[in-house]
Amino acid sequence: MGYSEVVCHLCSVSFNIGRIRTKAEPRDAAWRSADWCESEGTFVMGDGFSYRGCGGETGCFVVLRTEEKMGEGRGKEVDGAEVATWEGEEEDGDDSGEFVDEIEGGEEEVLEYEEEEGDGEGGSDVEMRDVEEEEVEEEKYCEDYLTLLRNLRAMNDRPQTPKPEIFYPINLEAGDVFESTLWEREKAKYGADDESRGVSLVGVEHIAGPKCFDDRGYNGHNISAEEMKGCTTYQFLAYKSSDWHPESDDEEWEESSQVFLTGIGDRFPSRDMASPEVIPVRHGWNEGDSDSWNGGGNDRSVAMPFHPTCFDIFTRLSKQHLGKIDVHGLMEWRNSKFADVGRAFSCDPNVEKGRDQWWAHHAGAEYLAANPLYIPGLGSIFEAARTVDSSFSPRNSAFSPLAATSSILREIGAAREDPFLALPQELREHIVDHLDSKEIATLRLASRAFHELPISLWYKLLRIEMPWLWEVYSDHKPSFWTALEVLDLKREAKAKEAWTEKMDLKRYFISCEMPEILGEWEKDQPRFAGIEAVGKAYRMAEGVGKMVEREGTNWYLLYKGIRMAKLKGLRNRERIWRDIGKIVEQIRILREEGKIAE
Structure with a gap:
């Protein structure tokens, strides 16, 4: 194949x-x-x-x-043994040097073996030779290890240019x-x-x-690596086994649902190559059958793949339109459409254009790979629209008053027949409430009566025209899974493995040479301090889960800033919002038709 x-x-x-x-x-x-x-x-x-x-x-x-x-490249041969340094070991401090000092400090202690007194048969020459040979072997092994540590320390100090x-x-x-x-x-x-x-x-x-x-x-000229963060990350919804038990990091809906979230992976293997693997292992699931179509097997045996960011958008829309995070409905919808192998669920033509044996990366379609949650540049637009002016109010006009110049006065005189001028301001605002932004712009050109409009009008326009800009109206905080990086998890696991091996080796030599201090030494040793991939992800997720302050925001500036920025991540968010919105609507219809059983 x-x-x-x-x-x-x-x-x-x-x-x-x-x-x-x-x-x-x-x-x-x-x-x-x-x-x-x-x-x-x-x-x-x-x-x-x-x-x-x-x-x-x-x-x-x-x-x-x-x-x-x-x-x-970064190692050295010590007595025939190949030694390598690990990336990030310098960050742990000069542990190797400290341990060298610990062991070297104990080398002066001489272990004496006295011949037992008795009938002369308790301490033969053969036994003494065996003990001496064991001492020599242990001393040589320990000296080899000290040499190894010195070389490791020297290599860590060597600048890598x-x-x-x-x-x-x-x-x-x-x-x-x-x-x-x-x-x-x-x-x-x-x-x-x-x-x-x-x-x-x-x-x-x-x-x-x-x-x-x-x-x-x-x-890379068309989209930054920062904008693309998370585009290769996958996660699954998998059906629970009969022996499933809750875990401490479960989402609220996982305990009562028939499915659960797996760990995450980086880039999906070909169907004919291998099963995708995930990290961390959750509920015993580290790899298994998973696909976006069913070749004829049992639906419950196949996990559903998605980007964690896409699933977060589903949870938002599901709560908004179905009143809950309807993962059961999502899986039933998946199962009902599982045989549609050849079609894309997205209505975006660039998606269909990119789907080939290998994904085709066409110029102009870079936004398809942009992260829809963590969008570089979006925060600065929100910040630019924020105001601390005590005189500011959303009821203020978004535009400066017209200056009373002679030309303006002539225009006003010519426009006295404009029927809108006779309307009170409240009624004018009621009229624009029923218009979109383009219609409002046209109306302002046609009638001076609509020159001054309140800033709050653009809050309504944002809600109506950009429902995917949830920062405007929602305090939903995304799951930490949306910010968790596979490479961070793998690097942390690798660093912990190397740290554990090093500590085990230290523990072994101390137990051999100074067993009486082993207990105290173990009490003084620090716990492994990794890069805290999960903690980092939680902090990132909390940072994008904040709702824009309604009273202190110039909504006109925000609306204009969003329109002018043309952020790729926001364009992709809009696309995914529309596509998943249609999925949620299909789930609603399936429930109304009684095709989804609780």
Whole structure:
């Protein structure tokens, strides 16, 4: 079978989104799509650039990527044992040095073995030789470990200066000759001995120019890595097993529902490659059947995939229109539409255009990968509309009064036949309440009677025209799952594993050499302090769950700021809001028709 892609069941966009960085961006701003490994450290390859149409006129480049091998680039061989440093170990403090001092301080203590007195048979020469050999072996092992720690400390103190990258403009005319020349130049730059020092050349990376044609990733000139955060993250709703039990981090609805939330994963493997894995393991579920369509199996055995941010938008709309977070209705709707393998649930034409064997990253459709909750630039628009002026009131006019110039007076005189001028201000405002923003703008041009309108009018327009701008009217706080990052969880798990191994090794040597102090030493040891991925996610989620203050906001400035900014994340939020709104409406209809049983 060929590659077969799974998409978000709520927004119809792939989890396997790629990004091609620009020359000005770091390496971690690039990642590859259509893969079965995590996105960290990957990139869109440039060795096939001649088939992508990019060249001098697109402004694209290539660069040869290198990597330092674990245990070679930052390690050293100690008595035949390969030693490697772990990323982030410096942050733990100089623990290795302290432990070296602890052990070295105890080396002067001599363990004496006295021959037992008795009938002469209790302390033979053979037994003494065995004891002496064991002492020598233990001392050598301990000395090897001390040497290892000294080398680790030295390597941690050694500054790591990466070599600057050299970007080569793509030369289509030279073709393969150009590509092979790149390799030779890069090898010459690094030197022949770099392989022995752990530096390896891993591939040619495509670097996006302003007019890059490559559809294997979105152009970094058109959307930032920050805007795309979370676009490769997936999560599932899975049916409970018979032995399901509540856990401390369950959402309120999980205990009474037939389904529960799994952990999260980064980029979805092809249907024919492997089952998607998640972290952390919740309710015993770390991998299993999950898809956006059913090939004929039992619906209850297949978990439903989605972006955590998309599920948050579902919870908002479900509470708003159905009065609760109707996950049961969502799964029943999913099951009723499960055989529609070929169609996208989204009405956005760019979604259908992007759906191919691999997701096609077309220019102009970058907003499909923009995070709809955590939107760079949105907070500054809210802040700019906030006012602390004591004289401010939403009843104030959004516009300055007309100056009484001669030309204005003539216009007013000519407009005395305008019937709207005879209406009281309250009635004029009642008229505009029934108009949209474009109609109001036209009316203001046609009649001076509508020149001054209250700021509060634009609050109503925001509620009506942009219901997806929930910061205006809702204090709903998104789940921490929407901000949790898979790479943070994996890095934290890796750091904890390395820390645990180091502590176990310390504990072993102390138990061997100074067992009498082991208990006190263990009491004084700090607990593992990781990056606190979950705590970081909670703080981020709380930061975007704040409702805009109604009385202290200039709603006209906010409306204008939103319209002018054209934020990609907000455009994607609008798209997802509309699509999920239709799903919620279908759930409502299914319930009215009695097709969803409680």
